[in-house]
Amino acid sequence: RLPESNTETEVPLSLGSAGVALDAETQVSQIQQALVNNLHWVQGKDEQFANAHDYYTALAHSVRNQLLKKRIRTAKTYAEAKAKNVYYLSAEFLMGRQLGNGLINLGMYDTMRHALADCGLDLDELLEREAEPGLGNGGLGRLAACFMDSLTTLNLPAIGYGIRYEFGIFTQLIRQGHQVEAPDKWLSYGNPWEIARPDYRVEIKFGGHTEVYKKDGDDDYQVRWIQAQTVIGIPHDVPVPGYGTDNVNLLRLWKAEAGEAFDLDAFNAGDYFGAVANKMISENITKVLYPNDETRQGKELRLQQQYFFVACSLQDIIRLHLRDHSNLGNLAEFSAIQLNDTHPAIGVAELMRLLIDEYSFEWAAAWQITQRTFGYTNHTLMPEALEKWSVDLFGKLLPRHLEIIYEINHRFLAQVKLRYPNDPDRLERLSLIEEGGERRVRMANLACVGSHAINGVAALHTELLKQEVLQDFYELWPDKFSNKTNGITPRRWLLQCNPRLAQLISETIGDSWITNLDDLKQLEAHLDDEAFRHAWQAIKQENKWSLARYIHDAVGIEVNPDSMFDVQIKRIHEYKRQLMNVLHVITLYNRMVQNPGDHVVPRTVIFGGKAAPGYAMAKLVVKLINAVADVVNNDPSVNGRLKVVFLPNYNVSQAQRLFPASDLSEQISTAGMEASGTGNMKFALNGALTIGTLDGANVEIREEVGADNFFLFGLTTEQVAACKAVGHNPWYYYDTNPELKRTLDVIASGLFSPGEPDLFLPILDSLLVDDPYMVMADFAAYVQCQEHVSRTYEDRDRWVRMAILNTARIGKFSADRTIADYAREIWKVKAVPVAGE
Numbered sequence: 001r002l003p004e005s006n007t008e009t010e011v012p013l014s015l016g017s018a019g020v021a022l023d024a025e026t027q028v029s030q031i032q033q034a035l036v037n038n039l040h041w042v043q044g045k046d047e048q049f050a051n052a053h054d055y056y057t058a059l060a061h062s063v064r065n066q067l068l069k070k071r072i073r074t075a076k077t078y079a080e081a082k083a084k085n086v087y088y089l090s091a092e093f094l095m096g097r098q099l100g101n102g103l104i105n106l107g108m109y110d111t112m113r114h115a116l117a118d119c120g121l122d123l124d125e126l127l128e129r130e131a132e133p134g135l136g137n138g139g140l141g142r143l144a145a146c147f148m149d150s151l152t153t154l155n156l157p158a159i160g161y162g163i164r165y166e167f168g169i170f171t172q173l174i175r176q177g178h179q180v181e182a183p184d185k186w187l188s189y190g191n192p193w194e195i196a197r198p199d200y201r202v203e204i205k206f207g208g209h210t211e212v213y214k215k216d217g218d219d220d221y222q223v224r225w226i227q228a229q230t231v232i233g234i235p236h237d238v239p240v241p242g243y244g245t246d247n248v249n250l251l252r253l254w255k256a257e258a259g260e261a262f263d264l265d266a267f268n269a270g271d272y273f274g275a276v277a278n279k280m281i282s283e284n285i286t287k288v289l290y291p292n293d294e295t296r297q298g299k300e301l302r303l304q305q306q307y308f309f310v311a312c313s314l315q316d317i318i319r320l321h322l323r324d325h326s327n328l329g330n331l332a333e334f335s336a337i338q339l340n341d342t343h344p345a346i347g348v349a350e351l352m353r354l355l356i357d358e359y360s361f362e363w364a365a366a367w368q369i370t371q372r373t374f375g376y377t378n379h380t381l382m383p384e385a386l387e388k389w390s391v392d393l394f395g396k397l398l399p400r401h402l403e404i405i406y407e408i409n410h411r412f413l414a415q416v417k418l419r420y421p422n423d424p425d426r427l428e429r430l431s432l433i434e435e436g437g438e439r440r441v442r443m444a445n446l447a448c449v450g451s452h453a454i455n456g457v458a459a460l461h462t463e464l465l466k467q468e469v470l471q472d473f474y475e476l477w478p479d480k481f482s483n484k485t486n487g488i489t490p491r492r493w494l495l496q497c498n499p500r501l502a503q504l505i506s507e508t509i510g511d512s513w514i515t516n517l518d519d520l521k522q523l524e525a526h527l528d529d530e531a532f533r534h535a536w537q538a539i540k541q542e543n544k545w546s547l548a549r550y551i552h553d554a555v556g557i558e559v560n561p562d563s564m565f566d567v568q569i570k571r572i573h574e575y576k577r578q579l580m581n582v583l584h585v586i587t588l589y590n591r592m593v594q595n596p597g598d599h600v601v602p603r604t605v606i607f608g609g610k611a612a613p614g615y616a617m618a619k620l621v622v623k624l625i626n627a628v629a630d631v632v633n634n635d636p637s638v639n640g641r642l643k644v645v646f647l648p649n650y651n652v653s654q655a656q657r658l659f660p661a662s663d664l665s666e667q668i669s670t671a672g673m674e675a676s677g678t679g680n681m682k683f684a685l686n687g688a689l690t691i692g693t694l695d696g697a698n699v700e701i702r703e704e705v706g707a708d709n710f711f712l713f714g715l716t717t718e719q720v721a722a723c724k725a726v727g728h729n730p731w732y733y734y735d736t737n738p739e740l741k742r743t744l745d746v747i748a749s750g751l752f753s754p755g756e757p758d759l760f761l762p763i764l765d766s767l768l769v770d771d772p773y774m775v776m777a778d779f780a781a782y783v784q785c786q787e788h789v790s791r792t793y794e795d796r797d798r799w800v801r802m803a804i805l806n807t808a809r810i811g812k813f814s815a816d817r818t819i820a821d822y823a824r825e826i827w828k829v830k831a832v833p834v835a836g837e
Ligand code: 8GP
Pocket: 137, 138, 139, 140, 141, 143, 292, 293, 294, 295, 341, 379, 380, 385, 457, 486, 674, 675, 676, 677, 678, 696
């Protein structure tokens, strides 16, 4: 039922904000024409042989063409404006699927659904064909993706620079309740969203040594780096659309290729394998994403990845600058480079190297340009996540950078000495080099010294940075520090993932909330409108039904959509305390077994999240969740009143199903440990209520939604510290809380590990020996708070009112607000809107 293809390679779709409004029929027939053309001329198939994937690819190309058209105009507009650009350097971009988002942002979603249905195709089914680009671990990578959406929506000229990992975050399988990792072959069907740009290739050096030389006709000595190996970086561009704008920015991801792919000498000597060995070594650099969330790993390949993408990006930034300007002296006036955590911090030394060794700047001038250009965002308070590289490894891989870092350090410490004449301890703490034992380069210190702005990602986190992790830098340069509370894009996290709720909201208050999330406040005026509340609840119910179907398909568990959906989805980490949540589940189970007749509020407790492959304790928690699920879900005395679900392979696509269907959001980290959290914002935006500690952005979420609409429990940061200072004794809680004792005893009894009685001993040991995450100390308060949650849920009308208020008051957490703050206060960049066609 598709039209005949024609010889145009692409029929223009005049849709979206700038398009001349075509009548609906013309739009539909144009979409169909574009689709069939792409099917024929991109996929080389006709309807007889085309499969769903071919249709997906054809459709993706239709959307891509629209984006590229806008991109071409955007590039022109930016170049003509000679505007200041943002360069967001991040080792991770967790973008999620692109097709649905592209359609939403182009304003084509509904028309497309209609046009496809008209020829017998189901848009939802095609959307499911897209492989998820999982080029990130969790919060940090997803934040970068939300930022790209907001940068474009705000018409700010920006490029996101990162790594095109051939394998993204591993696929999580669950076998006998254990996590098993499988490689993520996301590129195996090709990637319609990227364009390789071999014409913008760059050369990157590794290893070797440095030497001093005299430039021709110059009396001054220069240093040059004689590398041992050269790797080529090929940029792959992904267009990033904004909502309701003609601007399209770029995500530019680097792929490593061999400098000399084929060693002719080796080949001629008969060593065919040796001839291609170099190619394999080079291409390894961008082979795989390190799957560790918030833990440092001192692996050489990781440092190579970091330097590789940063060096590629800086050359690209310089190329772009010199295209529009005569020299690099004014680089900082036209470029703001943001370091997303310390992963790209080597950029400070690399920019110095480029300016001094390649462009012959004096040290002082180069240093001024560097400091004015860079900003640094810290994302974690976990000491083990602060990156430090052994000086040996550093010198071997980046000999010139080590020299430059020593020189930066020398000059910096001289300055510190003037300010604090008799304070060797402070000098030692501020030094870029950690002494004692193996000497190491401290990347956070390098980032702080080399940047003009340093920020945390939530108010509490920024305060803790100033008081603890970066205290010495704060005392030195208080003005460098600021807070930029994280945000999320309302496009993906409401408009796209929860179309029913989005529609109800737009029907009620108009659709300005999509780009001005504070407008959700207007929902408060409808709180007493019974029909509105009913509609709200009916949508939540429908969303829960569709999640129930998904759960059944995914893991074969039947859940009751009328039960409370109590959800904890995030990386598995001890500080996030999934363990405390399971202990609560076991406690509820114990009660049902002991007092089968008691009234309970039915719950479905849903978990999702990956454990780092080398993180034994986190993997054991995954096993415990699954083991508890096995027992609880199959015990007839529970009678369906409690279900436990572990959804394998939590990722962005799955998150889009989970947030809209959640009633309760678990944000239960030990106070002072979660930098911000962003899932907490997605839940509230979709009308889930939070049970949480005073940690990260929870503090600000509670401030915004109101204490009455937030289930607070647990020790505060100060109380945790005080508790630890006097010596935390977990046994005390075991001995004095009979329910907690029973819960741990049941685990110890082997009920959840038949045939392997000792399986969960490490968990019990951790809880009873030192309990570093204060699970024992917070447990009673958590359980009590959960009882309050259950009672509240029983009063469904009250719950719905609270849910509406959560959505209505969450506007502050739009990434548009966050990005506007960065743009005004750190980057000093202005919008450059592309004029409509
Ligand atoms: C995360 C923080 O844990 C989270 O609280 C915050 O919301 C998010 O960053 C965005 O700011 N941190 C990381 O994901 C992180 O440090 N990851 C790196 C080790 C990869």
